[in-house]
Amino acid sequence: MAALATWFTPVLSVLSRSDGKSAVAAAAYRACTRLHDALYKKVHDYTRKGGHVLSKIFGDHNFSVEELWNAAEAADTRKNSRTARELMVPLPFDWTDEQREKYCDDLIAMLKKSYGVAGVYSIHKPHDGRNYHVHILFTTREVVAGKFLNKTRVLDEGKKNGEITKLRERVAEITNEHSKKNGSDFYVTGGTFAEHIENHIPTVNIPINASKEHRKDLEEDNEEIKKTRSQVSKMQEEYETVQKAIAALKEVKEEMDAAALIDVPATQELPPPIVQTSKPRFWEEQTKDVDQRKKAEAAERRLNFLNEAYRVRNGYNLVVKSRKDAETTKKNMNALKNEIASIRAMEPTIFESVYHKMHDLISKFGLNSVAPIDAIAERKNEIQRLSKSWHEKKKELDRLATLTNDKENMKMFYAWQMDERYKNAIAESTAQIPKFNPGNNIVVNKQQLDYSDHPYYIADEPKPY
Numbered sequence: 001m002a003a004l005a006t007w008f009t010p011v012l013s014v015l016s017r018s019d020g021k022s023a024v025a026a027a028a029y030r031a032c033t034r035l036h037d038a039l040y041k042k043v044h045d046y047t048r049k050g051g052h053v054l055s056k057i058f059g060d061h062n063f064s065v066e067e068l069w070n071a072a073e074a075a076d077t078r079k080n081s082r083t084a085r086e087l088m089v090p091l092p093f094d095w096t097d098e099q100r101e102k103y104c105d106d107l108i109a110m111l112k113k114s115y116g117v118a119g120v121y122s123i124h125k126p127h128d129g130r131n132y133h134v135h136i137l138f139t140t141r142e143v144v145a146g147k148f149l150n151k152t153r154v155l156d157e158g159k160k161n162g163e164i165t166k167l168r169e170r171v172a173e174i175t176n177e178h179s180k181k182n183g184s185d186f187y188v189t190g191g192t193f194a195e196h197i198e199n200h201i202p203t204v205n206i207p208i209n210a211s212k213e214h215r216k217d218l219e220e221d222n223e224e225i226k227k228t229r230s231q232v233s234k235m236q237e238e239y240e241t242v243q244k245a246i247a248a249l250k251e252v253k254e255e256m257d258a259a260a261l262i263d264v265p266a267t268q269e270l271p272p273p274i275v276q277t278s279k280p281r282f283w284e285e286q287t288k289d290v291d292q293r294k295k296a297e298a299a300e301r302r303l304n305f306l307n308e309a310y311r312v313r314n315g316y317n318l319v320v321k322s323r324k325d326a327e328t329t330k331k332n333m334n335a336l337k338n339e340i341a342s343i344r345a346m347e348p349t350i351f352e353s354v355y356h357k358m359h360d361l362i363s364k365f366g367l368n369s370v371a372p373i374d375a376i377a378e379r380k381n382e383i384q385r386l387s388k389s390w391h392e393k394k395k396e397l398d399r400l401a402t403l404t405n406d407k408e409n410m411k412m413f414y415a416w417q418m419d420e421r422y423k424n425a426i427a428e429s430t431a432q433i434p435k436f437n438p439g440n441n442i443v444v445n446k447q448q449l450d451y452s453d454h455p456y457y458i459a460d461e462p463k464p465y
Contacts, residue, residue: 059118
């Protein structure tokens, strides 16, 4: 099953004049361009800002980016008017630029269909190359044929009427569709982590206009929250492990009590013998026979318990080995995953791209032996090989998990740890085995051999050799 994506936190915010924000300035910043603000008679130039991938305008109009946002500012005249909304959505770093663009196209198509708005979306790529995200800046009014009409009040009261939740759910649906289409192993939901993770501790929201000192303090608080979240998770896992151990021990104790493997019942004493006035009858047991029977039964019980002890120890060793092998397999899977990610992150050179397209033509003329290696095809083949190895490791991990979580194996695992009588039984049995001593096993001299206790020994005959 796909994993719940932990990076998915779409944020819907609003730009208001009362907060000193301008829709034109916000659009210039997100699109990394230069726009003239007609209302404030100011030019906002962010052409030197880095991390910009692409920007695309949408809506029912023929405006440019500058014309659209100046018209949005002119459509509202109050000093506290809200002139734009922004939906910021994280993007998977392992998608291609084309896949991210198609995903964003579907997002704006949903916004236009649901609310009739217009706007611009801008995809950003930070310096670390992993935290891709898109800023979707859209109007607070419906835009039809270039005219600004009614306000989208349904989003103004989104928390009360549940529209914000519906919007997040629609974004999640689109994300999951593209995740499945692109072969990504994750899914997202429109709710919060607390709805899916028990005892989840949320981090503190960092305002976009927070000062440097305030932002640093909040980031430190979030780091502490993440550490605490990790500690709580470990404590929860330990608690569940202890509960499983207790439940398994209870079942082991009940089964052992039923099978009389732990506490061997004492042999009942025979009634006092009847004084015989004559020769005992042939079916009546003699005292010597009773003692031998008791010893035989006791020996059989000890042997049964010893066999059970070996069985429990083997089950314990199986679980321990399976866990160690599972840890090794997980490390190998992570190494394969990182190797695949590093190969995918390699940008092809111009020569590699051109040659890759010409490779089929070169193959037709039989020039493969003298042609350069198709680096892009080689990387694809390597990714396929590593992916195949990863899936094989995944099957092995599933097999080990089945062994580790097997109910019978877990019973023996906890029984061997908690019940010392199993260990003592094996130790006593091992102690009775004579130790091998080469000094005592050297063949003695022939003259020292003594056969006097042999059943066929004849005293008058000379000894062998």
